[in-house]
Amino acid sequence: MTSTKRKPTIHEVAHMAGVGIGTVSRVINNHPSVRAETRAKVQQAMEHLGYAPNPHARRVAGGRSYTVSVLLPFVATEFYIRLIEGLEATLSEERYDLALFPLLTPKRLERYLRSGTLAYQTDGLIVASYDLTEHFAGGQFPTDRPVVLVDARNPNYDSVFMDNLLGGRLAAEYLSRFPGELFFITVEEDIDRVFSHTVFAERRAGFQQGAELARRTVNPDQIFHTRLSAEGGRLALQTFLRHYSPPLNIFAGADLIALGVMEEAERLGLRLGQDVRLLGFDGQPWTAQYGLSTLAQPVEAMGARAAQLLLERLQNRRFEPRQVRFEPHLIERPSTLGAQVIDSR
Amino acid sequence: MTSTKRKPTIHEVAHMAGVGIGTVSRVINNHPSVRAETRAKVQQAMEHLGYAPNPHARRVAGGRSYTVSVLLPFVATEFYIRLIEGLEATLSEERYDLALFPLLTPKRLERYLRSGTLAYQTDGLIVASYDLTEHFAGGQFPTDRPVVLVDARNPNYDSVFMDNLLGGRLAAEYLSRFPGELFFITVEEDIDRVFSHTVFAERRAGFQQGAELARRTVNPDQIFHTRLSAEGGRLALQTFLRHYSPPLNIFAGADLIALGVMEEAERLGLRLGQDVRLLGFDGQPWTAQYGLSTLAQPVEAMGARAAQLLLERLQNRRFEPRQVRFEPHLIERPSTLGAQVIDSR
DNA sequence: CTGAAAGCGCTTACAG
DNA sequence: CTGAAAGCGCTTACAG
Numbered sequence: 001m002t003s004t005k006r007k008p009t010i011h012e013v014a015h016m017a018g019v020g021i022g023t024v025s026r027v028i029n030n031h032p033s034v035r036a037e038t039r040a041k042v043q044q045a046m047e048h049l050g051y052a053p054n055p056h057a058r059r060v061a062g063g064r065s066y067t068v069s070v071l072l073p074f075v076a077t078e079f080y081i082r083l084i085e086g087l088e089a090t091l092s093e094e095r096y097d098l099a100l101f102p103l104l105t106p107k108r109l110e111r112y113l114r115s116g117t118l119a120y121q122t123d124g125l126i127v128a129s130y131d132l133t134e135h136f137a138g139g140q141f142p143t144d145r146p147v148v149l150v151d152a153r154n155p156n157y158d159s160v161f162m163d164n165l166l167g168g169r170l171a172a173e174y175l176s177r178f179p180g181e182l183f184f185i186t187v188e189e190d191i192d193r194v195f196s197h198t199v200f201a202e203r204r205a206g207f208q209q210g211a212e213l214a215r216r217t218v219n220p221d222q223i224f225h226t227r228l229s230a231e232g233g234r235l236a237l238q239t240f241l242r243h244y245s246p247p248l249n250i251f252a253g254a255d256l257i258a259l260g261v262m263e264e265a266e267r268l269g270l271r272l273g274q275d276v277r278l279l280g281f282d283g284q285p286w287t288a289q290y291g292l293s294t295l296a297q298p299v300e301a302m303g304a305r306a307a308q309l310l311l312e313r314l315q316n317r318r319f320e321p322r323q324v325r326f327e328p329h330l331i332e333r334p335s336t337l338g339a340q341v342i343d344s345r
Numbered sequence: 346m347t348s349t350k351r352k353p354t355i356h357e358v359a360h361m362a363g364v365g366i367g368t369v370s371r372v373i374n375n376h377p378s379v380r381a382e383t384r385a386k387v388q389q390a391m392e393h394l395g396y397a398p399n400p401h402a403r404r405v406a407g408g409r410s411y412t413v414s415v416l417l418p419f420v421a422t423e424f425y426i427r428l429i430e431g432l433e434a435t436l437s438e439e440r441y442d443l444a445l446f447p448l449l450t451p452k453r454l455e456r457y458l459r460s461g462t463l464a465y466q467t468d469g470l471i472v473a474s475y476d477l478t479e480h481f482a483g484g485q486f487p488t489d490r491p492v493v494l495v496d497a498r499n500p501n502y503d504s505v506f507m508d509n510l511l512g513g514r515l516a517a518e519y520l521s522r523f524p525g526e527l528f529f530i531t532v533e534e535d536i537d538r539v540f541s542h543t544v545f546a547e548r549r550a551g552f553q554q555g556a557e558l559a560r561r562t563v564n565p566d567q568i569f570h571t572r573l574s575a576e577g578g579r580l581a582l583q584t585f586l587r588h589y590s591p592p593l594n595i596f597a598g599a600d601l602i603a604l605g606v607m608e609e610a611e612r613l614g615l616r617l618g619q620d621v622r623l624l625g626f627d628g629q630p631w632t633a634q635y636g637l638s639t640l641a642q643p644v645e646a647m648g649a650r651a652a653q654l655l656l657e658r659l660q661n662r663r664f665e666p667r668q669v670r671f672e673p674h675l676i677e678r679p680s681t682l683g684a685q686v687i688d689s690r
Numbered sequence: 691c692t693g694a695a696a697g698c699g700c701t702t703a704c705a706g
Numbered sequence: 707c708t709g710a711a712a713g714c715g716c717t718t719a720c721a722g
Contacts, residue, residue: 007464009716022692054714056715057405059698104429117397227574227576378707398700399699399700
């Protein structure tokens with residue numbers, strides 16, 4: 001006895017609207033074959049009663065969970081906030097719920113996937129940022145549910161991914177147009193991280209390629225490894241300045257790291273866009289106010305696309321795994337444009 | 346049609362065990378009034394069939410969600426991993442599920458609490474680390490579900506909290522026994538954080554109190570504010586060393602920050618436990634291998650206690666809000682014991 | 691386009 | 707201690 005007041009049911013709605021419960025159900029589920037007039041009557045009754053369908057009854061009767069699980073790193077980045085919003089926007093249109101499963105340890109993941117109740121909890125899986133197949137025998141997820149990867153890539157599964165190599169290359173090409181050396185701040189995995197991704201390694205490889213194409217050298221001490229935090233950016237700038245003098249052209253592997261670079265530059269009295277040219281990656285909403293140039297990722301769109309792929313799978317459609325590639329796009333702001341631009345192309 | 350093979354139901358189990366479905370249900374729910382012999386028969390049948398109860402059917406028939414929602418910050422700390430484990434251990438015994446709700450924005454929270462479906466999703470709420478009442482009119486959560494706070498405190502709700510003030514005081518008292526100045530590294534909220542907690546402010550206040558009691562002064566530049574990251578600890582040590590010379594006695598507000606201090610000390614060739622005496626807070630599992638002294642929090646136990654309080658509320662028991670206080674306890678390791686101990690008590 | 695009815699897989703008094 | 711039966715609130719063919 002947890003609830004205080006009885007909640008209205010489909011029967012009460014049907015009674016009030018003067019229709020059968022089947023019709024109410026059809027209205028709830030946006031079934032096309034309902035007369036507009038009938039639909040209106042039913043909707044009025046629902047509103048009047050403050051009716052909300054019981055999802056559990058729906059799941060029992062429908063024989064499905066109407067739920068999609070999202071397996072994602074347990075980190076504080078805005079990236080995942082945006083990703084979740086993209087997923088949710090698309091899934092909720094089809095009345096699917098989202099269940100978040102934070103990837104903490106492989107043991108938990110294993111337990112989760114093999115648990116007898118997962119069958120009831122989830123119609124499909126979305127796996128963010130990791131290609132987890134390596135954790136399982138045969139490179140297959142131990143589940144009969146459809147799986148879609150987002151911000152990650154595997155040829156055996158539908159994948160929605162960012163072309164990080166291209167991103168790194170664009171960064172190097174762009175920063176090469178300015179005087180001064182090139183620098184890169186990359187994120188290293190924590191030692192204790194058991195799940196690994198390749199995002200930052202790809203950006204770095206792209207950056208090296210782009211630098212080569214522009215005939216610029218990037219020495220090992222022009223690359224700083226740190227964790228994904230603003231403070232990592234601050235440390236990076238301090239370290240660069242021990243051996244190099246402004247102007248510095250810095251590509252931060254993530255906006256959050258670029259934020260730390262900005263803070264430290266300000267503390268040191270360096271002018272952004274002149275002494276330090278700074279380019280981030282992600283396109284977080286706050287970068288606009290901060291005047292941070294960045295390679296923007298259409299994160300919400302990636303989430304929406306992944307959700308769409310999964311919904312199609314859930315409709316039992318059979319096709320080969322689909323690979324959807326997204327590209328970052330450059331947004332120029334004061335952090336790189338403080339002074340005159342030398343266009344050497 | 347998402348599932349591949351039909352899952353066995355309670356009827357099949359009953360048939361195979363030669364009992365009624367009611368009996369099977371009683372076995373599943375650990376109802377006391379089942380003969381051991383009957384129970385064994387049923388369990389055998391369940392195992393043989395690979396039976397797992399359908400949680401949705403249970404929720405419909407039982408009229409409850411059998412689910413507890415945990416509202417928690419979306420951060421990567423091990424603290425929450427441990428907290429979740431403590432909660433889950435206790436709740437799963439009573440066949441309650443856990444639903445994680447990451448606190449991203451107040452808007453999402455509002456939408457979530459007021460949504461018509463929350464009534465179906467959740468029998469009770471556990472709110473971690475934040476006293477969210479300030480966000481709502483009248484200082485009450487806009488829900489008729491029982492609410493328990495953990496790692497936070499509010500007189501109107503059951504609360505399980507850590508005595509952070511005591512923790513800070515213990516830290517100062519302990520570190521005062523060593524030669525050298527006292528330092529504190531605290532965590533500041535990000536500007537964009539809308540949810541705020543008082544944990545670090547409390548530890549700091551306690552630290553100041555403890556220092557006073559020990560007749561030690563702590564100047565403003567002996568306190569460093571940073572974000573919750575290992576790199577924050579590295580920056581802190583660098584900063585302290587600009588104005589102070591070893592030995593330094595540092596209380597890091599969190600183990601994660603202490604980790605950064607250790608890394609930076611090593612990089613600078615400083616001896617831990619001699620040049621730098623370091624005390625963390627949390628008692629993360631890895632601190633043992635790293636030899637980090639720390640004020641350990643019984644996180645799992647706090648989670649278990651919170652779960653227990655909520656389960657009691659769910660049994661419809663009425664009592665005044667209960668406040669359960671936990672204390673940290675000091676674990677001494679090489680990071681403070683590298684040299685001789687001056688016991689001045 | 692719509693209603694009556696069967697069915698989804700459980701829980702829970704009610705008898706015995 | 708246990709079984710038969712009603713009921714939870716939906717979905718979904720099946721008729722019309």
